[in-house]
Structure formats: structure tokens, C-alpha cells
Amino acid sequence: MTTPPTVDVHAHVLLPEVEALVAGLPGRAAAKALDARRNGPAALAVNGPMVRDRVPELTDPAVRLAAMDAQGVDVQLVSPSPSHYHHWTDEETAEKLYRLANEATAAHCSAAADRLRGLGLIPLQHPAMAVRALGHALEQGLLGVEISSHAPGRELSDPAYEPFWTRAEETGAIVFLHPFGCTLDERLDRWYLSNTVGQPVENSVALSHLIFSGVLDRHPGLKLVAAHGGGCLPTHMGRADHAWATRPDARAGCAHPPSSYLRRLYFDSLVHDPHVLRELVRVAGADRVLLGSDFPFDMGTEDPVGSLRAAGLSSADFHAVRGGNASALLCKE
Template sequence: MSFQSQALSRIDVHAHYYSARYVDLIESEGCNCGACVKRDPRGPIVDVGPLHAGPLRPHFFDLDLRIAAMDEQRVSAQFLSLTQPMVYWAEPSLARRLSAVFNDDLVTAHERYPNRLFGLAMLPVHHAGEALGEIERIAKAPGIRGVYMGTCIGDMELSDPSLFPVYEALEAASLPIFLHPLKVIGMEDRLKQFFLSNLLGNPFDTAVAAAHLIFGGVLDRFPKLDFVLPHAGGALPFLIGRLQHGWTVRPELAHMEKGPETYLGRFYYDTVAHSDDALAYLIQQVGPQRVLLGSDYCFDMGYERPVEVVEKQAQLSAAEQEAIFSTNAARLLNL
């Protein structure tokens, strides 16, 4: 479809969705892989080891409630994505079926609201053969414009060569990768209390994932593959100077021809910073052309008024503001 500025003037690229069929499949077949679904009056609760989701309230499932919330937020379109527990805990066949069920439900959501809802597909990337088959199946599916991936894949970092065939296929298909924290550092020990696994673990895990993509040569090896970092890049924009200094003095980074600072502009970033000053700093660091509107719908850690967050950035021109609202996403996601 062609991009129409009036129809898609506020594009939210960070919005979470669970499909009932995905949860049902975990409930019926996931127990052999350690998954458990509890039916709570407030909504289903999904647990897979340390990964926990729920109670998942109706807004995660009900498309009509979602559209009403989008109207209230002044959001024209959302890109729907899964979050934990994703599928990396499942054996290959089940992981592929969980991905396919969720991706098919993304297509259904798009077909119901073709100008409002689009999808970021789930892939069983811990089994490259299954992932490649799913990429081939969904690459041209209606409404699918990118894929979603954890900041780590089980115990595998994003620089692991076993992921390279997946990256190659996504680059060839022009499907950008949106990252999201999943099994974050310290979530089972030092960050277990006080919701620190989210408050601190999420932004630092994003920085770790980005560092692996930089230092592991992924961005150089796949120059046309785009990566989007959640939560305004997490800790990365604030620690890039430390990474840069490390590159100048540490033998572990001697293989790098260019310093980490040169890669900061290779990523896209959403606006979920939870600080006007932090968002302003991000925009200053990477430029408004690399920033995308996001809400983290519909978690309590998300924005209820994502558009207003950008409108408060008084330093932005009208064109720069519009780039963050829609133009950047339209270009990246082929709208």
C-alpha cells in the first residue's frame, strides 16, 4: 500500500498484542516445555520459567478496545508485536506453530482494520531452519512489515553466527528487526526484587544486545538490515562514550575498524524514554530521522499519551516532529 499522510499520521511502532489462539496453544501443548497458563478472572497468566506475562487484560486481545484506545491517544496506526514469553523456550515444531498462529492472527487483525493495524512477525529464530520457513511464508503476508526478536535468544546472543542465515533472509526480504528485552540480565537474582528486572534490566539488556550487534560485526555483515531499539535505546545512548573509549584502549575490541559511536546512527529508536530530557538527548545524539513514535501499549510501563510526549519536545520543527510521528516509520516499514 502507498503511504497516505492523513490516514497514517501517527504511527505507533511499539504496541503489544496477544492472540487468544497463541495462549490457547501454549496451554494445550506447552507444558512439555515447561510452560503453564493459569486462567484468572482478570485475564490469563502465562509462565515459562522466569518469563511471566499477565494477568493479560482484555485490551491485549480485543481489537475493538484497542482501536478505541488508539483514538483516545490520537494514534492512527499501531504495529502489533508479541512480548514475553515469545517462543524461544519451545521445541522446534511447537515454536514454529506458535509463531505461525500468532502471525496469522496479525494478518487477521490487519484485514479487519487494514489502515489501523499492522504486524511485526514472531520467528522461531533459535531453530534457523524453522525460522527461514516462516520468513518465506510471511514475507509478503498482508500487513506484515517487520519481525520481532528478543534481545537474546535463550542463552544465545544476537552476535551468534547461527543467526546469520536468519539475518540474511530478513535483509533480502527488507524486513526490519524490532528488538525487545526478554530474558534480561540478573532477572533471577540481583534484579528479582522491586520490579528491577524491568526498570533496570530492560534498558541495560537492550544496550547489551546492541553492543553484540556492533562488536560482533552483525551491522557490518548485513548493512541493509535495520534494527529498532526499544525504550529509546535503553542505556546505549548514555553509555556510548564508554564503549567508544573501550574501543580505543582494549585489545578485546581491536578487531573493530570503526568505533562504536559511528554505529549509533545505524539503529532506529522508539520514544519510550520516560523522561523528556532523556528523549531530547537521544534526538540530539542520533537525529530525529532515526526516532519512531512508541507507546509500549498496553502495559502499565507504557505511555497513555504517546503523541503528547513528542509534542513536548519544543526544539523540534514541524517537519522533524512529523518525521517522528510518521514519516520515519512509513519509510522504514514500506507503508
């Protein structure tokens, strides 16, 4: 029996063209100030050198492929660095940005099309553009798009996104949910809490909006992949189920217990704890968990296969998560 390739669905590319596009534009300084306020000076002092040290892996396909070989990874699903979202941009700039990001990501992946598959971006802050941006990404040969957990003033449950969810479901596009920033702001501005607490919180809030609002009822065929193992939500669904069962306001938007929707979603394996990974496999199903590394950032893992092996899954589940599930997901019907 042929074993599937090892597929990492959580890997990033840095796009200098996007940053050049927004440099100096009105709103850029305020966005940087907000990012600085949310992260705090200590985190920013570490982030700059960390990213600079990884520019070759983030921009040079040859360096990326060599690193993949060292990790035992056959295929990466490459998404733009979330720092490229720039949800502060106006419609004209946002149109240029998503086109540039989609085309640059596709060009990066074309260096090794058999090993690098890509995702594009959509401007969440302008919902009316989302379907057009998704179409552009698919036209470039990308498999879908990466989105954040929210846009300013809009949650993913906002009805304005319904055309996007409909089109993503119709096309079989992958939607990769990867937060950037956290709305808890200065409460997390020390000890890198903006990431260690903020990212799991943002994942959990975004997924809860999709579940409780009925988005997943209306679009059961969505191929939605949640980064960071879905944050806190998958291992704390008992409280959500209890609320749904006892409170009419919690039950108003979705037809089934919240935990049942975990088996309609996909999750990457990047939880940094083998016990949590085992629990994620238990509650979501081994067929709904995909290998993820957050390549090449410091909050990822340099040995994604080793991290998966540490969970002690059965052989069938190990190989499903290592690559079988993702191989099926990346092959569009």
C-alpha cells in the first residue's frame, strides 16, 4: 500500500512587494502603532531580528525546499505571512494588494509546483470584494485563501460574508483561518502573551462565530482549516455544548450541539503538546487533523513529523495526519 506524502499545511511566504505597496500610505503609521501597542516593546524587539534571520526561508524557494527536505516534508501549503493582511487599506489599495499577494504567492510556488501549493488573500475589510478576490486567487492556480479571525468592525459571522462562504463552498476552495493580532490589546502586551494567549483566543472566537451563527449549517461543504489546532475551542467544547443545551440565546443560531461542528472543520496539528494533540484527534476525528509547522517562524516547530509522532497515535491515524488527509484535501474534485 502506497504511503501518502508528508504534507505541511501551515507554512508562510514573505512578500516584500506587498510591503512596498503600502509603505507610506495614509493609515499605515496608525496600523503599526496599534500593532506595537498590542504586542509591547519587548516582543517587537525580538520579532524584528527573528523575521530578518528567516528571510531566506520565507522568500527563496530553493532554501525552502532544502529545509523541507531536512524536515522530511514533501509538500507545503504556502500562505502569505499574516502581516500582509493590512485590513486598514481602502478599496483601491486593497484591490491592488490582494492581486499582488496572489500573483506573488503563485510565482513563489511555481518554482516547484509539485511540492509547493499556495493560498492567496482576500480583503476581509471590504466584504463586497471577497468573491472577486477568491476568484482571482483560484485563477492563479492557488487552492484557496488565508483569512484572519475578523476584520475591523466585522466578525466572520457577519451576513456580508455570505456570498464569500457560498462561493468558497461551490469552488471547493480551501479557507485557512489564521489570526493576526488580538483585540485584547494592552492586556497582552508583556511576555509575548499577544501570541501565546492572543492567537488561541482569536481562533476560538472566530470559530465560535462560524458555529453559533449557523454559517456551518448553511455551508456544510466548506473546506475550512483552522491554524494552531483551533486554539482553545476544541478542547473546551463541553461548556459550549452546555450553554447550547440550557440557554435559548446560545441555541438560536445553530441547529446542532457546537461540538458536533468540529467534525466539519479541519485543524492543523500545531498545538505544542502531544496530549493536546491526542485530544484534538479524539474530538475532531483523525480525518480532520492535518500536519502543520508554522514554517519558518519561531512559534512553529522545526520537526513537525517528530511532534506528531510524540502524540503516540495509532499507525493509521499517524499517517492520516502526516499527509493522507491533506493529500485528499489538496486534490480538488
